[in-house]
Amino acid sequence: MKRFLAILCAAAVCILLALGFRVRAAGKSDYSKQDVQKLLRFLLGDPADDLTGEELYDLNTDGTWNATDITLMKQELHTVPQSNMLVVYFSRTGNTEKIAEEIIRSTGADRFVIEAAQPYSDADIRYQDDTCRANLEQNDKSVRPEIAQMPASLDGYDVIWLGYPIWWGEEPRIIDTFLENVDLSEKTVIPFCTSGSSGISTSERNIRALVPIGDLRAGKRFAASASAADIQTWIDGMELPVKKTETKIQISVNGQTLTAVPADTEAAAALAEKLRTEPLTLKLDEYGGFEKVGKLPWALPRSDSQISAQAGDILLYQGNQMTIFYGENAWSYTRLARLENITQAELAALFGSGDVTVTLSLDAE
Numbered sequence: 001m002k003r004f005l006a007i008l009c010a011a012a013v014c015i016l017l018a019l020g021f022r023v024r025a026a027g028k029s030d031y032s033k034q035d036v037q038k039l040l041r042f043l044l045g046d047p048a049d050d051l052t053g054e055e056l057y058d059l060n061t062d063g064t065w066n067a068t069d070i071t072l073m074k075q076e077l078h079t080v081p082q083s084n085m086l087v088v089y090f091s092r093t094g095n096t097e098k099i100a101e102e103i104i105r106s107t108g109a110d111r112f113v114i115e116a117a118q119p120y121s122d123a124d125i126r127y128q129d130d131t132c133r134a135n136l137e138q139n140d141k142s143v144r145p146e147i148a149q150m151p152a153s154l155d156g157y158d159v160i161w162l163g164y165p166i167w168w169g170e171e172p173r174i175i176d177t178f179l180e181n182v183d184l185s186e187k188t189v190i191p192f193c194t195s196g197s198s199g200i201s202t203s204e205r206n207i208r209a210l211v212p213i214g215d216l217r218a219g220k221r222f223a224a225s226a227s228a229a230d231i232q233t234w235i236d237g238m239e240l241p242v243k244k245t246e247t248k249i250q251i252s253v254n255g256q257t258l259t260a261v262p263a264d265t266e267a268a269a270a271l272a273e274k275l276r277t278e279p280l281t282l283k284l285d286e287y288g289g290f291e292k293v294g295k296l297p298w299a300l301p302r303s304d305s306q307i308s309a310q311a312g313d314i315l316l317y318q319g320n321q322m323t324i325f326y327g328e329n330a331w332s333y334t335r336l337a338r339l340e341n342i343t344q345a346e347l348a349a350l351f352g353s354g355d356v357t358v359t360l361s362l363d364a365e
């Protein structure tokens, strides 16, 4: 009987593993919030979001699009950076973690906690004991304690805040393990630490000497009792690099999704801000055999000039109407965006001769 149960369990594990593999294999692993919203709207019966044939939305490849796919998509979403900043920290007794929490709260940065594969027990950090693990490690610069799990990738991050306690005047060796297993050569790194009284400078020197870092900023030591205001003052004094990733606009029309590059205008920025909150579905009327035009639910800042509009241009007309060109026309408009990777003929065919409904959403690349 026991043998039978063991075989049954093994079979169940195999099936689960196989299913898990299928889910992974089907996932495109960079789902955006818009994908989740699109699937949700489809499930709520919005005809503008017909997913027929869109295999990428069927994450568990069971031939249907349902709540399971949304759940799986949300899991994938967690692997996508939500910010261009990541707070990486190691904290054995919670002091450094409190500072990290405050940085995350203030900046909206993502979080990665460095955990030792073999966790540090209380006895391991009893520094009064010469032979405790922490002391032995700090006495040997070559020790590299194993990290339980490294971050999947730092690709989407421009800024890494790196936090640790001071152990015998230096960064714990596990920080060195982390540093040697990531590529920071194009990142801005901002160290911070907590300690009883020691400063951060020796650890800063160690970090600089250990690995190439794009821009290593001056770090900051905090007391465990540092207030939120202390931390905020430090953050405010820092000039942080702006997000390098370019946000594009996704436009769904007649079952096809196009992307558009926003123009460098106030109106385009204001439109992106609106779309960041929720997608916009708009009915566009045919006009003049060269454009589709529809009224926006709000006005956008005008900076009109005479523009020879080309197919693919998305322009603001009279401050509160959006036009998408599949032909040409010269008039006074404000630029909003430009469709990419589509020809005039393809546009004309896609938009057709009548009115159309389009859905605009943000797509952070």
Ligand SMILES: Cc1cc2nc3c(=O)[nH]c(=O)nc-3n(C[C@H](O)[C@H](O)[C@H](O)COP(=O)(O)O)c2cc1C
Pocket (backbone or CB within 6 Å): 090, 091, 092, 093, 094, 095, 096, 097, 125, 126, 127, 134, 135, 164, 165, 166, 167, 168, 169, 170, 194, 195, 196, 197, 198, 199, 224
């Ligand atoms: C092994 C060990 C060595 C330490 N060495 C120092 C030190 O050299 N200077 C200092 O000011 N504090 C030292 N401390 C105190 C810690 O830096 C301090 O308690 C820190 O806030 C702990 O951070 P955590 O709670 O994030 O782990 C040491 C603590 C330990 C466990």
